[in-house]
Every structure is written in C-alpha cells, then in structure tokens.
Amino acid sequence: MPSKLTFALNHMVAPGLKPAAFFALCRDLGLSDVEIRNDLSGNAIIDGTPAAAIKAQAAENGMSIATINALQRFNEWSAAREAEAIELADYARDAGAAALVLVPVNDGTGKADGERQRNLRTALTALTAILGDRGVRGLVEPLGFEICSLRSKREAAEAIEDVDGTDTFRMVHDTFHHHLAGEPDIFPGMTGLVHISGVDDPAVTVSDMRDPHRVLVDAADRLDNVGQIRALVSGGYQGLLSFEPFSPVVQKLTEPRAALAESIAFIRSRV
Template identity: 85%
Template structure:
C-alpha cells in the first residue's frame, strides 16, 4: 500500500485556539488542517478575520483543507443561502480549499422524492456560489437513521445530475459509513476521509453517537483499517483527517502523544 497522508480536524483538540492547533499539527508532521465554525470561543465563531487565519496557517506551513461546515445545506432557503455565501467568502479569504456540507439530521426531509429534490436544489445553488469563489463543496452523508442524506450513492447521483463533478466531492466518514451500512465506497468521488473509531464494546451500532468517537486504535469496531485499505485500493490518494468527538479525547492532557500513536497504528496496519 502507498504511504498515507493525514490531516487534523480542529475537533481533535477543540480546547486549543487556532494558532496552537496549527502548531500541534506541525509537531505531528501534519501539513493539512480542517478548521471549524462550531467551536465557541475559537476561530471562526469568535470573529477572527479570515486574513489572520490565512497568515497563521502560512506561518506554520499549514494548508487549510476545509472549513467544517455549512449545516443543513440541503434545506435550501434564504437563510441557508446567506450562510453559504458568508462561509464561502471566509473560505476563499482564509485560503481554505473546500467547504464541508452537512445535511439536515433531525428526522425531517427524509421522504423518498423529497430528499432527492432538496439535495439537487441545494447543490445547483451551491455550485454557483462555491464556483464563483474557487471553493470546492464536500458533501458529507451521515449514517444516523434520522439523517436526510445517508446514502453516498444518492449524493453521487445528485452531483452528476446537476453537472457538479467539477464543483463537488464527497466526504467518506468512517464512522458514518459504518452506521449507514452502505457497501459502496465511491473512492473516485471522495475528496476527503474523516477517521474516528469506536472502542466501546457495549454500544450497539444504531446507538453509536458522536461522543463515542475516539482515535483509531486496535480496539476499533468500525474497521477503519479495512475501509482505508479499500479506498486506497480503489484509487483514493487524498487525506485521512482525524475527527474524534469523544470528551475523553478532548480532555487529554497530551493530545500529541495520543494522535502520534494513532498515526503509527494506522500506518502499520494499512
């Protein structure tokens, strides 16, 4: 297998402000990061200018892979359009390559016909907004049973239907792929891979939630290693971005050591 390349999502160390977060990635030999717009008291939500983020990234030798995320992207309305423009402007000005697009995840918009129509409406509008700013859209299906976009096949078909293959790719999230139970991987349509593991032996798959998501190690129940191998075998050459949501990870006194151990485990196993 070829060597794998990693990225670091700010959710791996949300207690760090943006510059120490970039420095953490640098000490791990990681040169790509994902910044978020949902961390209170942190860039982007604290008002840090995009130009300042761009400068800090440059000082640390970082490439900003994405901003995570435009929420409820497939519920297209005037509010969503304004949010999309604001985030796309920020992404462009910060030097971010892409904007992650997260679907409605509250049990609404799931009806057959409705969800496909909503998805195409949103993608058609976003194709212009993102394209005008040189930012790629990364569509992230979620595996939760209440999500309005669980299927990567539906996402891929919609991207094709709106002529969006130049504007969009998908996020393959190893946690959500396992929950969705969809066998197909679509490596050629994958622009980013989010990795996290679940070690808890007591939680059933339907009951797995974000707080269960830890760093990938030998106890992983999601078969991250198998998923990564299959994606690479299918031609995926992009980044594997750490996105653990567990409070256990967030409270680590030494996140660098834990991340380094996970990197070493994945490299040895893949």
C-alpha cells in the first residue's frame, strides 16, 4: 500500500518562499505536484505575478500545479464572487493549474438548514459553466469548524450530484477538518485531493483546535491521519496527499526539507 501514496506540498508549508524556491523545495523532496495560493501577502499570486511566469517556473522545476487555493466564500454567490471566480479560473487555466479549491463561508453566517443547501447549489450551478469553459476542476472543501456553513462532505456530495456536477467537481478531504467535523463517511470516490496536517498539542480540545495547531504528521498526531489515509486508499483513492500545515512552528523552519522528509517517511511506514 505505501507505494500508492503520492505526496504534494501546499505553499502554506513555507509561505515565505517565492514560487521558484518553493518549487525547488518540492523537487528536492522528490515530489512533482504543488498547490499555489492566492492569499500569501507579498507573494504570488497576490503580488501580481503573471500566470505565465508561474507556469514557467513550475515547468523549470518539473512541477505540476495541482490547485490554486482558493476561492473563498464560494457558497455566498454574488456578482463580486462571480467576477472573482472568473479571474481565478482564468489564472488557473493560464498557469496550468488543474483545479481551483472552493472554500465555504466560515464566519457563522449561512448555516441555517435549507439556506446552506440552497446557497451551495446556487454557487455550484454558476461555477459549473465558469470552470468547465476553462477546463479547470472545482474542489469543494468542507471545513470542520462549528461556525462553518459547509461542514458535511455528505451535503457537498449530494449537492454536486444534484447539479449534475460530477464532471466538474470533486471534494477535498482535509484530515484536520474531517476530524473536527466528526462525520464518519469519507467518500473516497468523490475525493479529488487530500490535505494532511497533524495536531500534537495534548492539551487543546477538539472544539478549540484551530489552524495554528496544524503541524506536520508524526507519532504524536491526534487526528489519526494514518487511519484516515488508510481508509481513503482502501476505498480506492489514488490522488495526492498534500501537506497543508498552518502552524508558525512549521512555517518558520529554516530547513523545512528535513522535517517534511521525516513526515513523509513516517506516513509511508505506518500506512
């Protein structure tokens, strides 16, 4: 089973690195897939780096761009959101990115039963044409936080099917958010990407876990990344396992390569 595991890096692993250096880090780890982001201050994409430049730098390092992460508040559809979606989808196409991650509203609004399902279908319907016309896949990422407007992967999967969106959309299985949501089902056949990170703080409660707690996966992991990955692979998932730690402890490492290699080796040895 370990031979089936294919790892990738999300730029959040080392947000201080410029894209070329980030791509080189991935290459040095023997990886070939990356996720770039549009929320890193002073870095691409937010600094105006052209998509063609990102595409060229990725190619120079032998990298495939798996996603742009992300269209935020995607399920709060509006004219402004549509314009943002078109801009990001154009950038993804021109950079050679395969997919755009779709992150739901996460501020306590849009949660009401009925409202959240309706909003989700409205957004997916509109995005079907925008993404489909550009050959970009949409990756819906439910978040496990209690305030989130889309916590359930089952609700996401049902909405994708309801709008006839299975040619355009898949879901992100984030091991952190899956643990927080407490939803047992994993939907490996509807999963297009897996985000992995661990929590090793023994004191924090599950309901109090937040992004800064998210570190690399090791033996102290409380989220059962190993068990989640085993279940996904056993269910037929053969896609990427992309490291997405948000902890400053990881992000400020002067030599992230060694720590990442160690985490990769740990997961391979356990799965």
